[in-house]
Amino acid sequence: MRVMGFDPGLTRCGMALVETGKGRHVVALDVDVVRTPSDERLEHRLKSIFEAACEWMDVHQPDILAIERVFAQNQRSTAMGTAQAAGVVALAASYRSIPVDFRTPSEVKAAITGNGRADKKQVTTMVTRILGLQKPPQPADAADALALAVCHAWRAPAESLTSAHSEAGQGPLSGYEAKVAAALSQRAAAGESAVRQRPSNKIR
Amino acid sequence: MRVMGFDPGLTRCGMALVETGKGRHVVALDVDVVRTPSDERLEHRLKSIFEAACEWMDVHQPDILAIERVFAQNQRSTAMGTAQAAGVVALAASYRSIPVDFRTPSEVKAAITGNGRADKKQVTTMVTRILGLQKPPQPADAADALALAVCHAWRAPAESLTSAHSEAGQGPLSGYEAKVAAALSQRAAAGESAVRQRPSNKIR
Numbered sequence: 001m002r003v004m005g006f007d008p009g010l011t012r013c014g015m016a017l018v019e020t021g022k023g024r025h026v027v028a029l030d031v032d033v034v035r036t037p038s039d040e041r042l043e044h045r046l047k048s049i050f051e052a053a054c055e056w057m058d059v060h061q062p063d064i065l066a067i068e069r070v071f072a073q074n075q076r077s078t079a080m081g082t083a084q085a086a087g088v089v090a091l092a093a094s095y096r097s098i099p100v101d102f103r104t105p106s107e108v109k110a111a112i113t114g115n116g117r118a119d120k121k122q123v124t125t126m127v128t129r130i131l132g133l134q135k136p137p138q139p140a141d142a143a144d145a146l147a148l149a150v151c152h153a154w155r156a157p158a159e160s161l162t163s164a165h166s167e168a169g170q171g172p173l174s175g176y177e178a179k180v181a182a183a184l185s186q187r188a189a190a191g192e193s194a195v196r197q198r199p200s201n202k203i204r
Numbered sequence: 205m206r207v208m209g210f211d212p213g214l215t216r217c218g219m220a221l222v223e224t225g226k227g228r229h230v231v232a233l234d235v236d237v238v239r240t241p242s243d244e245r246l247e248h249r250l251k252s253i254f255e256a257a258c259e260w261m262d263v264h265q266p267d268i269l270a271i272e273r274v275f276a277q278n279q280r281s282t283a284m285g286t287a288q289a290a291g292v293v294a295l296a297a298s299y300r301s302i303p304v305d306f307r308t309p310s311e312v313k314a315a316i317t318g319n320g321r322a323d324k325k326q327v328t329t330m331v332t333r334i335l336g337l338q339k340p341p342q343p344a345d346a347a348d349a350l351a352l353a354v355c356h357a358w359r360a361p362a363e364s365l366t367s368a369h370s371e372a373g374q375g376p377l378s379g380y381e382a383k384v385a386a387a388l389s390q391r392a393a394a395g396e397s398a399v400r401q402r403p404s405n406k407i408r
Contacts, residue, residue: 050295
């Protein structure tokens with residue numbers, strides 16, 4: 001599965017692509033930061049971001065797009081521009097039938113570092129280690145986009161399993177297996193270290 | 205000048221088109237409300253809104269698009285979706301080289317009713333009267349979009365005049381005329397009744 005991570009922003013957007021492997025193995029395929037000048041009109045900045053996202057999706061053909069969820073109460077002055085950037089990128093995905101999922105910053109930090117309140121440096125350090133990069137990704141938006149993609153790659157399989165099971169009443173697994181998957185998902189949602197999580201592709 | 209007003213939202217978007225005439229005369233050409241089902245995926249809802257806006261712009265060829273500015277601190281739960289809807293519509297305008305301006309709700313209310321804190325009913329009543337409509341536009345999103353377009357039609361000419369003057373040092377008007385325009389603009393910004401404002405197209 002190819003997961004595209006998108007850290008939205010008007011001034012800087014982080015875009016990353018990772019491919020899932022066996023178990024928790026993930027490989028970084030590409031990472032980039034798109035910048036738009038602050039003195040440009042908003043609609044042109046959104047167009048630049050939209051076109052960069054379209055190009056990325058056409059080149060990399062991700063199976064899913066994970067976008068960082070913005071909260072209105074944080075960074076009020078930039079939250080609206082950030083949400084607009086997220087909106088145009090979700091639109092680009094919609095035109096390519098790529099499903100979009102939103103992940104909260106604390107969810108990503110918890111999955112990557114085991115601490116939902118980790119700082120940017122800790123996230124960068126862990127992303128560098130998990131992906132076996134030769135040097136830390138710069139700027140922080142690039143690391144955030146990679147972290148988002150890794151978080152989604154790790155968590156999505158277990159989530160889709162539990163939601164399929166609970167929706168259908170009869171999932172592909174039943175009894176003990178399903179309980180384990182549900183427990184893992186709950187534990188992960190509680191922000192506990194993802195490192196102790198069972199390789200989720202095994203039960204996918 | 206044809207002004208398109210857009211009241212963003214995920215569940216309901218108001219779209220309106222007015223044409224400016226002589227003095228403060230404005231004519232409503234069209235108004236519509238686009239709805240998207242709340243159980244649909246976000247990216248598909250944004251696509252529906254984007255396509256409705258594209259169609260509107262292609263049919264009506266507005267000279268400018270006025271969008272209601274969303275504030276993060278108001279209606280936290282819906283602010284992000286509203287900003288995303290505004291973002292994709294600004295994107296649609298960008299692809300048609302239609303400039304986008306944002307107007308705050310209180311700015312619109314002040315221009316239309318003379319009171320920046322007017323309620324929805326007052327706005328609807330004044331919009332109906334100003335545009336000489338046979339019945340009040342329904343739902344409120346339609347009235348809001350019309351109010352937005354009227355506000356922009358009234359205020360943009362004086363604003364462009366004063367900004368051109370202050371930027372260039374030498375605008376098309378100087379001395380007394382420019383002072384009048386600046387005073388009118390300030391008065392309007394202070395939320396005073398727009399009814400007492402001098403017909404702005406005269407000095408355009």
